[in-house]
Amino acid sequence: xxxxxxxxxxxxxxxxxxxxxxxxxxxxxxxLFWYRQxxxxxxxxxxxxxxxxxxxxxxxxxxxxxxxMPNASFSTLKIQPxxxxxxxxxxxxxxxxxxxxxxxxxxxxxxRLSIL
Amino acid sequence: EDQVTQSPxxxxxxxxxxxxxxxxxxxxxxxxLFWYRQxxxxxxxFLFTLYSAGEEKxxxxxxxxxxxxxxxxxxxxxxxxxxxxxxxxxxxTGGGNKLTFGTGTQLKVEL
Numbered sequence: 001x002x003x004x005x006x007x008x009x010x011x012x013x014x015x016x017x018x019x020x021x022x023x024x025x026x027x028x029x030x031x032l033f034w035y036r037q038x039x040x041x042x043x044x045x046x047x048x049x050x051x052x053x054x055x056x057x058x059x060x061x062x063x064x065x066x067x068x069m070p071n072a073s074f075s076t077l078k079i080q081p082x083x084x085x086x087x088x089x090x091x092x093x094x095x096x097x098x099x100x101x102x103x104x105x106x107x108x109x110x111x112r113l114s115i116l
Numbered sequence: 117e118d119q120v121t122q123s124p125x126x127x128x129x130x131x132x133x134x135x136x137x138x139x140x141x142x143x144x145x146x147x148x149l150f151w152y153r154q155x156x157x158x159x160x161x162f163l164f165t166l167y168s169a170g171e172e173k174x175x176x177x178x179x180x181x182x183x184x185x186x187x188x189x190x191x192x193x194x195x196x197x198x199x200x201x202x203x204x205x206x207x208x209t210g211g212g213n214k215l216t217f218g219t220g221t222q223l224k225v226e227l
Contacts, residue, residue: 045215048213102213105150107161107162
């Protein structure tokens with residue numbers, strides 16, 4: 001089975017440019033999560049969706065960050081304008097959430113973003 | 117405030133030298149504890165879910181256990197391919213699907 005697919009795997013761009021990260025969750029999963037990982041802060045949740053609806057975006061650092069999930073098989077995380085401090089690895093994860101307990105999240109291999 | 121603390125930060129073992137990693141947590145009404153393995157350049161890979169104190173799960177050389185305050189990941193006779201960062205995570209108090217992750221234990225197993 002295909003796992004969570006993220007693109008691009010690496011992105012290098014200059015400060016001020018718009019960056020768009022893409023994610024395809026596992027088919028049938030109804031929750032999608034965007035994380036950021038840095039050496040200093042570890043793995044931080046930015047935003048998550050249930051059934052394509054944003055539920056909690058309290059982790060989004062600033063208005064420069066936005067995320068969308070137009071359908072069950074695609075999500076984007078956009079940074080505009082980008083800044084050097086946004087450099088990090090961004091992960092997308094998906095899970096199947098039901099009425100009983102929390103189900104594990106399955107992660108993609110991330111996008112390594114470098115803002116010069 | 118919900119917290120997850122992992123120790124040690126780094127661990128170096130000889131091949132075959134068994135040891136344990138610790139994950140302590142402070143959340144109200146635990147709704148599961150998750151263990152992940154992360155290799156360099158990869159996303160975290162799900163290993164185990166534990167839901168209640170006393171529960172144990174095993175996979176090859178790994179065994180995860182859970183008490184009311186902490187979880188242990190026991191590694192028996194490790195091999196170099198077990199080298200990775202091991203992360204634990206718990207859902208935040210108040211419901212929802214948000215997880216808080218520990219900062220991980222970086223394990224290196226040498227020949």
